[in-house]
Amino acid sequence: MSHVLSLDTVTKRFSRNTVVDRVSFDLEPGERVALLGHNGAGKTTLFKMILGFLPLDEGTISVLDAGPGQAAARRATAYLPEAVAFQKALTGEEILRFYARLKGEDPAKAAALLERVGLADAARRRVGAYSKGMRQRLGLAQALIGRPRLVLLDEPTSGLDPISRQDFYTLVEEVAATGATVLLSSHALTEVEARTDRILILSKGRLVADDTLANLRNAAHLPIRLKVQGTEASVEEIENRLGGHRLNGRSVELVCDPSEKLQRLAAISELGDLVIDIDVHLPSLDDVYRHFSGIAVPAPGPGRTEPC
Numbered sequence: 001m002s003h004v005l006s007l008d009t010v011t012k013r014f015s016r017n018t019v020v021d022r023v024s025f026d027l028e029p030g031e032r033v034a035l036l037g038h039n040g041a042g043k044t045t046l047f048k049m050i051l052g053f054l055p056l057d058e059g060t061i062s063v064l065d066a067g068p069g070q071a072a073a074r075r076a077t078a079y080l081p082e083a084v085a086f087q088k089a090l091t092g093e094e095i096l097r098f099y100a101r102l103k104g105e106d107p108a109k110a111a112a113l114l115e116r117v118g119l120a121d122a123a124r125r126r127v128g129a130y131s132k133g134m135r136q137r138l139g140l141a142q143a144l145i146g147r148p149r150l151v152l153l154d155e156p157t158s159g160l161d162p163i164s165r166q167d168f169y170t171l172v173e174e175v176a177a178t179g180a181t182v183l184l185s186s187h188a189l190t191e192v193e194a195r196t197d198r199i200l201i202l203s204k205g206r207l208v209a210d211d212t213l214a215n216l217r218n219a220a221h222l223p224i225r226l227k228v229q230g231t232e233a234s235v236e237e238i239e240n241r242l243g244g245h246r247l248n249g250r251s252v253e254l255v256c257d258p259s260e261k262l263q264r265l266a267a268i269s270e271l272g273d274l275v276i277d278i279d280v281h282l283p284s285l286d287d288v289y290r291h292f293s294g295i296a297v298p299a300p301g302p303g304r305t306e307p308c
């Protein structure tokens, strides 16, 4: 079966600046993929090329075997731009009916879409009186008109509070569950951690990582931290037997290579009643992101320089 989206050595230059540099990846049906990258990494430029808004300098893009901007690709693709703006004097329902007509869909479907994004009660209110979160939901509703196969969301949760973000990702999950592929860009690394199946990292226009977070963690080979909690009476013995360093009056932190994790856990369990609890801290997505972007990963504490 063909890919939903396929990029092969896609390159874009503005004057002499190469802002997207030989980027290649394929997306499959139902995948939720995060596109991460610093300001100016080329995320929006990539979206615009996929949509056919900007021509490519090199490489090829296909959306379900159609070229970017071709009628078949446009029909299959939905887009929520970075800064979504609607006519403030219109109601949410009027705006959706307008976009439905533009896309050749039945305007009567507007009500069901508003219901789906939790805006049924605000359908007849003017968009000028919507909160930012409500406007983002309306933007998503607009993007979902006509059951798209590929949904491109450019920083969809920027400016949303934590609950609105969660609600937004729940909607994204529902969209992916219908078989649509979702590609969303974000700066909020930790929030995409549990919400996407795969992570693409762009750095200065280059795709420097493309995998699941688990695989990226393994490939980055970043250290794991084990926090072993004892009691005031046992902490010294724990430190003597395990090494590592004392965090406070009760805990010892060990920093170790991922391949040593099970061995270290076994050694901890041999301490029996001396230990009250263990916390395992895997490298965060921020650490993984920094690693692949070539930014130095900050040391979490003295333990990082003192392996277990």
Ligand SMILES: Nc1ncnc2c1ncn2[C@@H]1O[C@H](COP(=O)(O)OP(=O)(O)OP(=O)(O)O)[C@@H](O)[C@H]1O
Residues within 6 Å of the ligand: 014, 019, 037, 038, 039, 040, 041, 042, 043, 044, 045, 046, 082
């Ligand atoms: N029309 C344009 N003309 C010239 N340079 C451009 C144009 N559009 C984008 N750029 C440049 O291309 C680079 C990538 O920009 P882009 O908007 O794709 O980054 P981004 O990853 O979306 O960043 P952000 O996270 O800030 O939204 C930047 O250096 C930007 O200045």
Ligand SMILES: [Mg+2]
Residues within 6 Å of the ligand: 043, 044, 045, 082, 154
């Ligand atoms: Mg952008």
